[in-house]
Amino acid sequence: MHVLAVVVHRPGGPEVLTLEEREIPSARAGWVLVRVRAFGLNRAELITRSGGSGDAVRLPRVIGIECVGEVAEAPDGDLSVGQTVIAAMGEMGRAFDGGYAQYALLPATQVIPVETTLDWATLGAIPETFGTAWGSVEELRLRSGDSLLVHGGSSSVGMAATTIAVDRGVSVFATTRQEVKRAALEANGADHVLIDDGAVAVKVREIAPAGTTGLYELVGAAAVLDSLQALTAGGRACIAGYLEDEWDLEPAQAEARRLGVPLAVYRSSVINRASYGEVYQGIVDAVAEGRYRVNLDRTFALSEIAEAHRYMEANRAVGKVVVLTPDD
Secondary structure, eight states: OEEEEEEEOSOOSGGGEEEEEEEOOOOOTTEEEEEEEEEEOOHHHHHHHHTTTGGGSOSSBOOOSEEEEEEEEOTTSSSOTTOEEEEEOTTBTTTBOOSSBSEEEEEGGGEEEOOOOOOHHHHHTSHHHHHHHHHHHHHHTOOTTOEEEEETTTSHHHHHHHHHHHHTTOEEEEEESOGGGHHHHHHTTOSEEEEOSSOHHHHHHHHOTTOEEEEEEOSOTTTHHHHGGGEEEEEEEEEOOOTTOOOOOHHHHHHHHHHTOOEEEOOGGGOSHHHHHHHHHHHHHHHHTTSSOOOEEEEEEGGGHHHHHHHHHTTOOSSEEEEEOOOO
16 A cells, blocks of 8 residues: 655755655564654754755655654554554654654654544644653743743744743743744743844843743754843753754853853653653643643645745744644
């Protein structure tokens, strides 16, 4: 049986995303065949598609670092056919074919069962985004009454971190570079929305002279040099995003040491079934209960994958972009 997959044969723009028919992969021990129902888009995939991953990704490749769907085959017997699952990371879409397909053969370690009645589009907005946001907020050890600056607040991870923090009783300062995105950030629960002009710390201290308890940095390693100045004495920081594609952390780490600020670096490579099994169940339950907002910006069909990449690259999204696969 042939099914559809999005294959990158050469680096380039969205036009290199080729929709092809392929055989369904054969399951084997240690791996799970997933019938993919939806997957979210991530900056990491834009980088891989354009050639930014270098020799770390060998082409041709089905990219995609996350997906949701149902178990089609599980030779190890620890999952049941038809079971709803989340999959993310573990070199998905890099060392082996990832989630941009109707069927994906994935390491069992990365396939995480969940019980939920959420629709596929909503569930598809969760894996990488909420996994990263939840882990980062945990790093910051925030408590009710604390305050958090989310630098890059209109990104999907930033919006997820905001809704998680708000649920914990934390007041949130969220940044965006586009005034048009203010209303979405306010609807997501941000107490203060700041237009980022490169001097965010000054704006934070105009509202909270003592600064914020926590900083969640998503803009990048250069931008954090400013946002660190927004922290109160004894504050904590975590960087997990690099929207500006600036990756050299040495200056930021030096500045954090000068300020006496613990600067954690969160990497979503820690996501797997052992570490995140109960975490994802808690997240989907919180979404179902209305405690967490998913902020699904827009869905695309698999056949519209190039358009979806163009939409994301143009920074038009406020929240998560999700692609739905066709029925068999």
